[in-house]
Amino acid sequence: MEHLRPVAAGDPTEGSPVAPDLVDLLRSAGRGDQQAFAQLYDATSSRVVGLAVRVVRDPAQAEEVAQEAFLEIWRTASRYDPDRGSPLSWLLTITHRKAVDRVRSAEAATRRDQNYHHQNQPVAHDATAEAAHASLEAHRVRTALGSLTPVQREALELAYFGGYTHTEVATMLELPVGTAKTRIRDGLIRLRDTMGVGS
Amino acid sequence: MSDDIHALSGAYAVDALDDLERAQFERHLAGCDSCREEVDGLRETSALLAETTMTTPSAELRDRVLAGIATVRPLPPVVPAPATDATASDRAATDPTDQGATDHDGPVTIAGASGRRAPRRRWTPLLAAAAAVVAIGVGGTVVAQQPWSDDSSQAPRPSAVERIKAAADVQTFRHRFPDGAEAVLYRSASLNEAVVVTHDMGPAPDGKVYQAWLQHDDTMVSAGLMPEGPDNVVPLQGDPATADGFGITVEPAGGSVVPDEKPVLLVEFT
Numbered sequence: 001m002e003h004l005r006p007v008a009a010g011d012p013t014e015g016s017p018v019a020p021d022l023v024d025l026l027r028s029a030g031r032g033d034q035q036a037f038a039q040l041y042d043a044t045s046s047r048v049v050g051l052a053v054r055v056v057r058d059p060a061q062a063e064e065v066a067q068e069a070f071l072e073i074w075r076t077a078s079r080y081d082p083d084r085g086s087p088l089s090w091l092l093t094i095t096h097r098k099a100v101d102r103v104r105s106a107e108a109a110t111r112r113d114q115n116y117h118h119q120n121q122p123v124a125h126d127a128t129a130e131a132a133h134a135s136l137e138a139h140r141v142r143t144a145l146g147s148l149t150p151v152q153r154e155a156l157e158l159a160y161f162g163g164y165t166h167t168e169v170a171t172m173l174e175l176p177v178g179t180a181k182t183r184i185r186d187g188l189i190r191l192r193d194t195m196g197v198g199s
Numbered sequence: 200m201s202d203d204i205h206a207l208s209g210a211y212a213v214d215a216l217d218d219l220e221r222a223q224f225e226r227h228l229a230g231c232d233s234c235r236e237e238v239d240g241l242r243e244t245s246a247l248l249a250e251t252t253m254t255t256p257s258a259e260l261r262d263r264v265l266a267g268i269a270t271v272r273p274l275p276p277v278v279p280a281p282a283t284d285a286t287a288s289d290r291a292a293t294d295p296t297d298q299g300a301t302d303h304d305g306p307v308t309i310a311g312a313s314g315r316r317a318p319r320r321r322w323t324p325l326l327a328a329a330a331a332v333v334a335i336g337v338g339g340t341v342v343a344q345q346p347w348s349d350d351s352s353q354a355p356r357p358s359a360v361e362r363i364k365a366a367a368d369v370q371t372f373r374h375r376f377p378d379g380a381e382a383v384l385y386r387s388a389s390l391n392e393a394v395v396v397t398h399d400m401g402p403a404p405d406g407k408v409y410q411a412w413l414q415h416d417d418t419m420v421s422a423g424l425m426p427e428g429p430d431n432v433v434p435l436q437g438d439p440a441t442a443d444g445f446g447i448t449v450e451p452a453g454g455s456v457v458p459d460e461k462p463v464l465l466v467e468f469t
Contacts, residue, residue: 030273038265045261050254063260067267074268076456078276085239089246094456096245100214101451105406138250159215160248166210167217185209185241192244 022087023080030078037074044088045070048095055099055163065102069095100163144194152187155180208234212241218408218452222424229436274457277418359434360394363387372445372466376400380429382447384466386439393439395447397431403449409463410454413437414444419458424450444468 022043028036048069052062072094080090145153151173158169159180170180192198207224210216216224228235363369366387373383380400386393395411403409409425413435422435425447435445446462448455 045256046253047249049256050252051249053254054252067264070264075274085243089243092246092249093242141247141250160213165217166215181210188209188241188244197244198240
């Protein structure tokens with residue numbers, strides 16, 4: 001998990017939080033406004049696709065996942081509830097779920113075929129990091145991740161970016177059964193508090 | 200287990216639960232405001248991690264996405280039915296999941312106990328297509344596992360069936376599938392409760408689950424995933440009292456926010 005080293009803040013216009021009001025765009029999209037959805041896409045696709053690539057790894061499959069996610073976002077835009085969270089969080093929750101479903105179903109298929117272990121493959125070095133845009137926000141997030149304990153950070157990353165279940169994470173990190181979920185939660189809480197989410 | 204279940208909030212927020220745990224936790228979420236609030240905050244937080252992985256997508260993807268949506272009608276908003284429906288709709292909107300379950304044949308409209316209303320839009324035109332679902336191995340070998348035994352089949356909820364059956368306004372909708380499996384829905388509007396009891400249900404196809412839905416006008420709201428196993432007692436989440444119908448679909452593991460268009464079972468409340 002060395003790839004989370006801090007990176008200098010890059011061009012802030014590229015990746016900085018999006019200017020158009022995503023709540024409005026989602027609302028318009030929910031009424032069938034394709035132009036609003038195009039704007040929403042433009043404002044969020046680098047995050048959506050980036051997350052999909054990070055979890056799924058294979059760029060072609062990741063684009064499929066992103067496409068599925070955007071379709072679902074379009075279909076269910078009217079059901080986004082601003083009281084529950086930001087639009088970006090909602091979009092990425094949908095994306096993440098689809099990405100995880102994709103890797104788990106692929107993994108289940110492989111397991112059926114070869115009945116073989118996959119567990120200990122090293123977490124591949126992150127090929128997308130080079131291509132990833134650096135942003136001030138990313139810099140803040142990386143810094144905040146630095147405040148987690150190493151185990152919290154690894155558990156969180158294996159879960160979120162690796163798409164592994166907490167039980168798998170426990171095995172991978174040689175943690176006692178049942179403790180990885182606590183590490184994940186503690187890590188998220190610390191990250192939340194460090195980043196000032198919801199305050 | 201309920202002491203412990205709050206601890207799953209973080210893993211839930213980052214999709215790190217297996218299907219069973221997720222279903223279990225979502226049941227818990229339905230009644231635990233503090234967990235829901237925590238999950239919302241943790242999801243907000245985990246989304247920040249995506250800031251570190253931004254990638255420029257191909258121009259083709261944009262074309263595909265925009266061409267794709269042009270052919271798809273956005274769903275209507277979930278209109279909260281009186282009182283408590285907000286909970287169910289919220290959940291449907293953000294938590295693409297629920298419980299897990301069984302399997303079957305063509306969609307079937309179960310005749311209600313009394314007079315019928317005009318069929319509702321959402322699924323009814325799709326009934327014909329439902330035959331497509333048919334072939335999924337019915338009555339196969341199922342591990343008779345009761346993942347919910349703690350909280351649904353035996354412990355807190357067993358009385359739910361009795362309670363509903365005893366209600367003055369209980370309605371019973373019974374359906375027998377061609378392979379002999381049976382699903383019985385008991386519903387009491389006065390209690391705002393409904394429960395599905397299954398017998399000998401075959402397993403869902405690999406990687407799929409059965410998901411229950413309540414229909415409110417032409418919107419389907421998830422009522423939870425059906426647990427694995429042939430014989431289950433599954434209380435429905437949401438507001439059965441104000442629902443117009445009930446359905447079961449086959450969904451990808453973990454369930455869906457929007458139901459598959461080919462229900463394996465469809466009941467119109469009357």
